[in-house]
Amino acid sequence: MIVKIICPKCNTEGSFSVVESSYNGPYRCWKCKELFTVKMENNELKSCEPLSQDEFDRQQEIEALKAKFKQH
């Protein structure tokens, strides 16, 4: 499903797709390119924390690994 998210920095509405109703992972604003960690429960945004580039890369690796495991 597609979840809408308002960037806390530039107030631009963006969206990303999630597999489950809960999500805890990286998000990058398409407009200002700011990085965040978003936490979602039952399609509701619970928190949105600023994220460094290093941390973003690390989280993306974890997400990629998770996706890999799901395929097997």
Ligand SMILES: [Zn+2]
């Ligand atoms: Zn933004």
